[in-house]
Amino acid sequence: MKVWVPRDAAARALGADEVVTALTDEAAKRGFDLTIVRNGSRGMVWLEPLVEVEVDGVRHAFGPALPSDAAAILDLSGPKALGPTDDLDWMKRQDRLTFQRVGVIDPLDLGEYEAHGGLAGLRRALGMSGQDIVDEIKESGLRGRGGAGFPTGIKWDTVRLAEAPQKYVVCNADEGDSGTFADRMLMEGDPFSLVEGMAIAGLCVGATKGYVYLRSEYPDAIATMQEAVRRARAARVLGADVLGSGRAFDMEIRVGAGAYVCGEETSLLNSLEGKRGIVRAKPPLPALEGLFGKPTVVNNVISLATVPVILEKGAAHYAGFGRGRSKGTVTLQIAGNVARGGLFETAFGLSLGEIVDDLAGGTRSGRPVKAVQVGGPLGAYFPPAKFATPFGYEEFDAEGGLIGHAGLVVFDDGVDMVRQARFAMEFCAVESCGKCTPCRIGAVRGVETIDRIAAGEPGLLPLLADLCETMRDGSLCALGGFTPFPVMSAVTHFPDDFAKAREAAE
Amino acid sequence: MMRARALPFRKRPMTDLADRVRDIVADHAALEGPLLPILHAVQAEWGHVPEAAVPVIAEALNLSRAEVYGVVTFYHDFRERPAGQHVLKLCRAEACQAQGGAGIAKLAQARLGIGWHETTPDGRVTLEPVYCLGLCACGPSAMVGDQVIGRMDREKLETLIEGLRA
Numbered sequence: 001m002k003v004w005v006p007r008d009a010a011a012r013a014l015g016a017d018e019v020v021t022a023l024t025d026e027a028a029k030r031g032f033d034l035t036i037v038r039n040g041s042r043g044m045v046w047l048e049p050l051v052e053v054e055v056d057g058v059r060h061a062f063g064p065a066l067p068s069d070a071a072a073i074l075d076l077s078g079p080k081a082l083g084p085t086d087d088l089d090w091m092k093r094q095d096r097l098t099f100q101r102v103g104v105i106d107p108l109d110l111g112e113y114e115a116h117g118g119l120a121g122l123r124r125a126l127g128m129s130g131q132d133i134v135d136e137i138k139e140s141g142l143r144g145r146g147g148a149g150f151p152t153g154i155k156w157d158t159v160r161l162a163e164a165p166q167k168y169v170v171c172n173a174d175e176g177d178s179g180t181f182a183d184r185m186l187m188e189g190d191p192f193s194l195v196e197g198m199a200i201a202g203l204c205v206g207a208t209k210g211y212v213y214l215r216s217e218y219p220d221a222i223a224t225m226q227e228a229v230r231r232a233r234a235a236r237v238l239g240a241d242v243l244g245s246g247r248a249f250d251m252e253i254r255v256g257a258g259a260y261v262c263g264e265e266t267s268l269l270n271s272l273e274g275k276r277g278i279v280r281a282k283p284p285l286p287a288l289e290g291l292f293g294k295p296t297v298v299n300n301v302i303s304l305a306t307v308p309v310i311l312e313k314g315a316a317h318y319a320g321f322g323r324g325r326s327k328g329t330v331t332l333q334i335a336g337n338v339a340r341g342g343l344f345e346t347a348f349g350l351s352l353g354e355i356v357d358d359l360a361g362g363t364r365s366g367r368p369v370k371a372v373q374v375g376g377p378l379g380a381y382f383p384p385a386k387f388a389t390p391f392g393y394e395e396f397d398a399e400g401g402l403i404g405h406a407g408l409v410v411f412d413d414g415v416d417m418v419r420q421a422r423f424a425m426e427f428c429a430v431e432s433c434g435k436c437t438p439c440r441i442g443a444v445r446g447v448e449t450i451d452r453i454a455a456g457e458p459g460l461l462p463l464l465a466d467l468c469e470t471m472r473d474g475s476l477c478a479l480g481g482f483t484p485f486p487v488m489s490a491v492t493h494f495p496d497d498f499a500k501a502r503e504a505a506e
Numbered sequence: 507m508m509r510a511r512a513l514p515f516r517k518r519p520m521t522d523l524a525d526r527v528r529d530i531v532a533d534h535a536a537l538e539g540p541l542l543p544i545l546h547a548v549q550a551e552w553g554h555v556p557e558a559a560v561p562v563i564a565e566a567l568n569l570s571r572a573e574v575y576g577v578v579t580f581y582h583d584f585r586e587r588p589a590g591q592h593v594l595k596l597c598r599a600e601a602c603q604a605q606g607g608a609g610i611a612k613l614a615q616a617r618l619g620i621g622w623h624e625t626t627p628d629g630r631v632t633l634e635p636v637y638c639l640g641l642c643a644c645g646p647s648a649m650v651g652d653q654v655i656g657r658m659d660r661e662k663l664e665t666l667i668e669g670l671r672a
């Protein structure tokens with residue numbers, strides 16, 4: 001009998017390892033021959049640990065599993081038996097491209113990876129010129145999934161055309177935004193797709209060395225990526241002779257040290273070089289003077305892990321999803337106070353309301369939704385009145401927000417938006433790299449000002465708005481520059497909370 | 507607030523420490539930009555980055571002490587003093603706030619009798635804030651060592667803390 005129990009950190013945080021022990025014991029008791037595969041997560045976090053059992057070649061889901069469910073799981077009975085996994089609504093409604101293998105395969109089984117379409121993109125890339133690869137990526141419409149949405153093909157072309165004895169590919173796996181976990185799930189659930197994407201990037205731009213800068217808060221992802229790189233090297237997917245092509249590409253995993261700002265690409269490069277994670281002024285662009293001053297591709301995990309499927313299925317296939325200038329799929333991460341949270345990969349264009357009310361099923365607490373923060377700690381808070389906004393780069397920008405890394409954090413009506421605005425300023429103060437004054441000092445003043453507003457001085461709201469303007473216009477990077485998004489969206493869309501603060505103080 | 511108990515290896519003579527740090531630096535000689543990996547390795551061995559390690563690393567990498575010290579202090583992960591026996595990290599970020607994280611943090615502080623970044627007087631537990639563990643759909647989340655915990659509630663927390671203090 002074959003059973004899958006995820007090794008994903010979210011599944012483990014909810015007791016997956018204990019379920020494995022219970023299943024092993026129960027099978028031994030029955031004299032069953034049980035094979036347990038530790039797969040990635042299917043992304044239905046509210047059902048984790050989600051156990052799957054193979055019946056006549058079809059995987060049946062069971063969850064959320066407790067150790068005490070072991071007998072029921074092996075019998076596939078009881079209220080937690082959910083039927084075939086692929087027939088579940090959450091799975092059926094997705095367009096899984098980047099996440100096609102996550103939750104399906106054993107993440108570290110290179111043979112299974114290949115059997116499910118892996119390495120097809122790299123093989124194709126080996127027969128293409130750098131120019132051809134760039135054209136393909138440009139045609140796919142892929143834009144950076146780390147936050148800024150810059151076209152990936154254009155970035156690669158700049159690095160490709162730069163003349164230098166050494167170039168680098170750097171993967172930004174710092175994933176510090178609250179409400180985001182797609183990078184983690186991908187690295188834990190299908191690490192070879194990131195390895196493959198980085199190798200393709202290296203071949204394209206002429207870089208022989210890659211680094212993954214992975215945050216220290218992700219010990220499981222670190223271990224999985226390190227093992228994947230070892231195995232890829234042993235199988236000659238990496239090394240001096242990539243798949244027998246005579247061309248070289250190798251990579252290393254580097255662990256961050258708990259600084260949010262190191263997700264900003266220039267700060268990240270300083271950190272990789274062994275320096276303080278201080279933001280660099282741009283220009284020069286990292287594409288021209290990046291790691292150790294050499295031309296460097298810096299891309300997010302999801303951007304890079306999407307490259308193999310684009311080359312496997314063709315640019316037109318990928319560009320066939322999405323709307324307007326937001327092409328392809330987006331890996332939504334639905335988090336916070338929701339009935340159904342997790343990862344949902346779909347074409348761009350769903351409305352915010354469809355995501356929150358329909359997919360997420362509203363709040364877990366059962367209370368009305370009051371606010372949704374989209375795009376991490378630097379993203380705006382959206383009220384239900386803006387739920388018609390379609391999920392896309394330009395559409396969110398037009399509403400005074402951003403999609404960032406596509407994380408959504410839902411709050412019920414118990415949330416106090418004055419406190420959320422204060423937290424945004426506090427977070428910026430704690431995490432500022434200290435290089436520019438608007439961010440370093442502005443955030444501290446911001447906390448003080450909001451405290452005074454909360455204590456009954458509503459007259460200070462214009463001062464707060466001024467301060468936000470200074471931070472937005474004068475900060476060196478988006479940490480200070482975008483902190484005004486959550487702050488001002490709270491002020492603008494939830495004026496009652498700020499008025500209440502005054503009443504309470506009076 | 508009392509500091510955590512000194513760990514036994516602090517009694518080792520300084521020359522031992524310097525030798526061991528030099529070995530660690532040598533192990534990382536092949537890396538480009540080796541300082542962060544070295545500091546992680548030093549911290550893995552001593553539980554913090556001992557002051558005496560800084561000049562040794564600086565000399566070996568041909569950097570100034572101030573540069574190395576500046577890097578140690580920049581990153582939240584590197585400690586200048588040992589932590590308690592267990593480090594309990596609680597997520598303070600937005601998605602966990604939306605799921606009741608603040609109440610969990612308050613309870614932890616009350617039960618342990620300490621604030622953020624502090625260690626219980628018996629040296630058992632250090633409490634640290636963390637901003638997102640990537641478990642945002644099953645918060646509030648926590649971490650002890652490398653073990654992650656989701657859907658933290660009052661009962662789970664009480665049991666956890668009891669275990670850590672035992």
Ligand SMILES: Cc1cc2nc3c(=O)[nH]c(=O)nc-3n(C[C@H](O)[C@H](O)[C@H](O)COP(=O)(O)O)c2cc1C
Nearest residue numbers: 144145146172174175176263264265299300303478
């Ligand atoms: C404060 C700050 C934090 C950031 N954190 C991340 C991060 O954790 N991951 C990421 O991919 N990009 C992050 N970014 C964006 C990067 O600077 C950069 O745009 C991105 O890595 C480029 O890759 P992409 O084009 O594939 O998105 C951050 C930016 C700022 C200003």
Ligand code: FES
Nearest residue numbers: 597602639641642
């Ligand atoms: S916000 Fe707490 S785990 Fe992400």
